[in-house]
Amino acid sequence: MTNAPLPPIDPQLTPLLQIAADLRDLPRADFKARLKADLQRRVPGAPTVKPIPAGYHTATPCLVLRDPVGAIEFYKRAFGATELMRFADPNGQILHAEIAVGDSRIAIAPEVPEWGNLGPQALGGSAVPIQLYVEDVDAFAQRAVGAGATVLIPIADQFYGDRAGRLADPFGHIWIVGTHKEDVSTEEMRRRVEAWTHEQVAEPPVARAYRVEPHLPVEGASRLIDFLQHAFGAEETSRHTRPDGSVAHAEVRIGDSVITIGEALEVKPAPTALHLYVPDADASYARALRAGATSVQEPADQHYGDREAGVQDPFGNRWYISTHQGESYIPEGLHSISSYLHPHGAPQLIDFLKRAFGAEEVFRAQAPDGSVVHAKIRLGESVVEMGEAHGPYQPMPTVYHLYVDDTDAVYRRALAAGAVSLSEPADQPWGYRNAGVRDPAGNQWWVNTPTKSRARKERRAPESAASAARTTDEAGVNFHTITPFLQVRDVGETVTFLKAAFGAEVIVFERGGDPPHDHADLRIGDSMIMMGEAIPGYTPTTSAFYLSVADVDAAYARALRAGATSQQPPKEMPWGHRMAHVKDALGNSWFIAAREKKVD
């Protein structure tokens, strides 16, 4: 026993053990306060204080806002809210406020990250939508939208007995607004939920992005296009000019990629950074300098195996020129051009792209401090690269055209992910349903889905000029590589005439776009003709058509009956065809000619 003495207890610890022993009787934290409240209620003659104050229910939402003052004004205008109280610091910054919407109280709090009070911008979306029952949801939503709210889901009758929809306010909070229309029994509800679930399952998968093209608004668009032709061998594939001759929209192809360029008139020029893969970085670098670029980085071999150089074009755009040392000079999965972003807060932007557009992170390299050195984010077939802003590489907010399969769904998702609306979804005269948002890093995303008629046309006539062969769709409608497109004052009147005069068949007749205008696709014989109402900015066009028919005289007579004026009755032409000439009410000439040469 004596050879194993107990180790002496550290004399420092003894008093601590005593304290710990005493603390075993420590009262529970909330007990003292509970008992005090209980005693105060029992004080005879004391004014009775209700544990749940008058005017409050058990739950009161508290909206965290970056701009509480602006939001309160908005809620007054949009929802008819009344302000119940406001406590502000001497600078007028709200510390706490309460408003009432209908019979319900909503607290308003400023963003205070230290307390975990984060608003929709910081969170990248609203975590808690607020549900409002109102007397007349349509009138309510109309007022809210008039005040600046955005419709996320239009007001419609819902299977659960409400007429309801979803709105986003300009501050990022989401409101589910509804009017109860029908009491639905539990039994019936179960049936409807089941039916609804089946419907949802049958719906196509969530909207996806399938391509992204950087857009460069510059001052001197045509000079930039010249530069790109000289520096990188770019090919201009399309150009739309404004009446003043400036470039409204041009598409430029470099390698396998397309970027679009427009003269910055109403928008500010937005220089950006692009990553370009070329067969010979040194040669392209030298050529770019000769074309007027300035050097940012001389060609050098990088540790990851690419040879890289950097130039800045005369318009402020950065071009990172790379040659990949592999089977191809373009790494697998990439294209000739990828946009390169230098945001503050790359991880947040990546999260946004995932949530808003279904982007996929394919690569990320991080510095020891966790900042993103280089990341590749896939959006459909395109890749956007990025690295955290540092040194000379500061944010260059970029404009993108994003092609998706459902503009409306992607727009809603982008707003829910924290984007700001620039333009609500609308059909555009150029055949796309288009919407615009700005992401939290300041980049603009113009989201496009081909409208139905365009989608049909694209199916029939692939854009590629190489496929000059005509295609025939299931309805037997032929589109050729070139289809005449008339801009007319009145599509309806023209269609009526062409039906009566030449037996035209209406394939598509629709109204849409902004401003709304008519569009028609017609078939005459084996050919297609398209026409659109001349909206402001487009001048009505007149043209001359050569129409081949079996019986010139019959066709001529029919055209006159339909309202055409004769320019020349049918007669034999020196080259052996019988031909007539009429003009329609719009001034277009129709040369009606026999299909076969007259054989004498």
Added chain:
Amino acid sequence: MKARDNAPDERLVIEAAQRDPSRFAELYEHNFERVYAYIARRVADRSTAEDLTADVFHQALAHLPRFEWRGVPFLAWLLRIAANAIVDHAQRTARERTLPQADDPGEVSREEVSLEEVHHRAQLFRLVKELPADQQRVIALRFAEQRSISEVGQALGRSDGAVKQLQFRALQNLRARMGKIHG
């Protein structure tokens, strides 16, 4: 004795509370920890200590108009109510359990806790509220709520090691502060 040092103040507060019962809150704030420490030392479990503490203050509030200032500290009056409540409780539970009755009040008074110990513990309980927030949480969870180290770790999102560190620092802190007060 400390309570006697405050005697003139205490008398004024009691008389104010007798005129206006809402002033009872001050007496409650001043004496809560001591009453609780006294009761907790003599009963087996936390919920009994809470029930009896509530009982004592309810009785004190109801009987306050009958309290006469005779130079005896208010705390002594409260602890007398507490002692009676403990005995009543012991008798009640004994009867409920149909165990042999341990109803000799003299038996209980011999277990009397020294006033010095009551003051000491009340002081300690109050000092817990002066600890940094994270140390306070650990002490409240470990001792008042009787949670294990790993339960506390889960509740606070910290490792077991970090919880042990916080607890050790909290105890050292309390020891230092108690030392300062008691010299």
